Each structure stands twice: as structure tokens, then as C-alpha cells.
Amino acid sequence: MQLRILGCSGGIGGANRTTSFLINDSILIDAGTGVGDLSFSALTRIEHVFITHSHLDHIACLPMLVDTIMGSRNAPITVYATETTLNVLKKHIFNWAIWPDFNKIPNAKAPFMRYSLLELGQSCCIDQCTITAIPAVHTVPAVGYKLDSGKSAVIFSGDSVCNTEFWDIVNSTENLSHLIIETAFSNREYELANAAKHFCPLTLLEQLKFLNRPAQVLVTHLKPADSELTMQEILRDHSNISISRLEQNQIITF
Template sequence: MEVRVLGCSGGIGGLDVRTTSLLVDDDILIDCGTGAGVLDVPALMAIDHVFLTHAHLDHIAYLPFIIDTVGDYRSRPLTVHAAPETLRIIRSHIFNWLIWPDFSAIPDRAHPLMRFNELRIGEWADIDGRRITALPALHAVPAVGYQIRSETGASLVFSGDTTVCDAQIEAINAINDLRALIIETAFPNMQHDLALAARHLCPQMLFSVLDRLIVSPEIYVTHLKPAQAAEITAELAAYSGRLKPQILRNDQVFTL
């Protein structure tokens, strides 16, 4: 199984700065930010499943465009997996016929171009031997992270957007086959109060998470705000703990 980083920034700016989306093999997206825009139409047609961490625009922005572009090419609906609260938000505020058509009712509800699947914390979807499990997260809106586990028994965890979350740390520590942890750090330390208010992480907060991990994955940091990326990177380099954080990059590939 391969996980390719399509976008991993907290903002946009040209081809190199694009928001969160991960491609699992060729048929699964984890979040659907502007990073998904690098895929051409044949690649978009191959997407059968989208897993959303939460309903903020930087994580869902391209979902309406994808289903509008490829729906008529497909013989089966695109399945969108998310927590019940997230699905309620996007159905009420995006696919509501005002912002965008409700593709779960096109051409009709018996034969939709898109369908929704509720995935609560601790539940998983098994897709051809690949298991994707919803993990706890703590953000400004209802949110989850995901464990992505391959058929060969290796896992990657994506934290989603979160502040320090005791339940997520506990869940991560229970994953014995964890190879990599992709975890957000959106703000520099000087914006610690803003990170707390927005329920994101800054480097000091990330370090407190890493210090509590008993597993030993590679650590990759995502969701840096572009204006503060250099400052955050310098602060991350000062960490003296056991697990050394690296900056996640566009087009990085994880093989599990």
C-alpha cells in the first residue's frame, strides 16, 4: 500500500502550497483539500472512497468539484466516510442545493452519484484488505484522525486537525505496528494562545504529545501556516526528545 501526499499546507499559494489531501493507492483520499487538484480526470475517476477528518474548508474544498467532474463517468457512487457530525455539516452547508447540488440525490436517491457512510470513533472501513479506522481528535469542530493499516500489517496515523488530545495519544500508543505519524502543527510558539483557542498545535504542544508516546514511528509535521512555516520549522528543530519531527512534503510517498 502506498500513501502519497497531495497537499499538506495550512494555506494555498501556487502549485507548491496546497491544503490537506492524502492519496491511498489510487482509489482512496484522506481529506479533500486543494491538494486533490493535482490529480487529472482519469485519476479522479479512480477515487472510490473519501475519508474526511472534519468539515473545515481546507480539508473538503475539492470534494464538490470532484463529484461534479467525475460523477457521470462512474458506474457506482463515490462513498464519503466521516463522523456523523461532519456529514451533517457538509450536507447542511455544502450539498444543500444552495452552495452546491446534493449529489446524494442525483439522479435520484435510489441511484446517487455520491453516498455517505457514518464512521464513528473506533469504527473502521475495510477496503480490499486495507483498514481505515477513525481515531479521536480534539478540534474547533467535530473531528477525527485516521489509522491507515495495510494488508501486510503496517500502519500510518494521520492526526487530522487537533490540539493535545489524551484519547488520541492513548489510541496511538496502542498501535504496535505504527510506522509513521503525520501530525499537525499549525502555529509557532509565539501564537500559543491562538493555537489553544483554535484547537491546533504549536511546537511546544507537539513536544508534549511526542514525550508521551511509547511507540516509535517516524514523525512528520503537517499543516504549517505558510507565513509562519520557517519559524515553526526552526522551533521543531530544537526538540531534544526521542522522536525527531520532520516536515511533511508534497509528493512524499509512504510504503506500508
């Protein structure tokens, strides 16, 4: 399996793209602005979209994706999320006021997009990749995802803070190769990070003490204004854990 990082920034501007990861050619994890850099041909090959939560930086390109490729596929795009997140998409995005309801057109029996409920802890096996919704703690109901090829696994925290259940899953994943974990703010924004339920270096490094198995730790969701400072603060104070910055267009083989 290949995980291509289409976007991993906590903001936009210049080359910054918000969260979206592509597994092989057909599976998206979140649909942030990074999706917009794909060619039309690549967009038509996307069949499944797994959403961590309803915040705009993680769903911004989903409406445009469906609109762009409608009629160019023989099957609908399937959007997977928890019940709460699906309800937000239905009520606030695909509601005819903001965007058409592609779950109803061209007709309800053969729509351009369909929803698939994914409960916390539930797994889907698609193209030999097992995708499992795992716990996350954010300002809205959210999940992370474990991506397992059978050979190795990548765990993505989504937007989240302190969460013992998350670390239980991380530490019980024997074939874990990469841990992608968010840190949005620098330490000078400590209070804001706590209020927004994001990590800053101080809280990230405190949480990483719970990691008890080897893995490459990749930091994502850095806010553009302080991205360099935030990574400096992480790398200055981390112990013997292998930590680096997740990069746009990076490819992780797992």
C-alpha cells in the first residue's frame, strides 16, 4: 500500500494544503484542499472517502470532488463517517442551500454519492487495506484511523488531544510502522491549543511518553504562521523517539 500525502497543513496560502491522504488511487482519508491538486483522471479513480470529523479543513474539497466527477463514474463515491459527522454533512453541506444533495441526484436509487455509517471501532476492508475508526477527542465528535495492509500499519490521530484509548490501540498494534499525529500550535499558543483541543509541543511530548513501541512519528496539521517554530520546539525537547515533519507529497509505503 502507498499513502500519498496530498495535504497536511493546518492552513492555506502558498503551497500549503489542508489534510487529505490518498491510499493507492481510490481511497481518501479526509478531503481537505490537497485534493484539488489531483488531475481530473486521478479524481475519477477515487471511490471511497473516510472523514475524521466535520471541520472545514478536512471536508473542504468533498463537495467539489463529487460535483467535478459526477457522471464520469459508473458507481457513486462512498463517504464513510460516524453518524454525527454524516448528519452534519447532510444538514449543513449537501442541503441544496450550500451544495446539491448528491445523495439524491440524479435519483435516490442511483445517486452520485452515498453515505456509509462507520462506528467507532468498526473496520472496513477495501482493496486489501483494513481501515478502522479509532478514538479521538476534539471540539466536535471525531475519529482517527488505523490503516493496515497486513504487512504494516499506519495510525493517524486525526485532530485530537489526550486520549488513553488511542494509546491503547497504538501500543497494541504490533505491525505499527508510522504514527501520524497532529500538533497545530506552538507553545506560545498553549492556552489556545487547549481550548481548540489541539496539541502544542508541550502537550504532544507529554503524550508521546505513552508510546511504548517503535514507530516513525510524523507531525501533521502545523499552522503555517508558526510551523518552523513548532517543529523546533518539538525537536529541541524530544527524547529518543524518531520524530519528523509530515511533508506534502510524501509517500509512505506500508
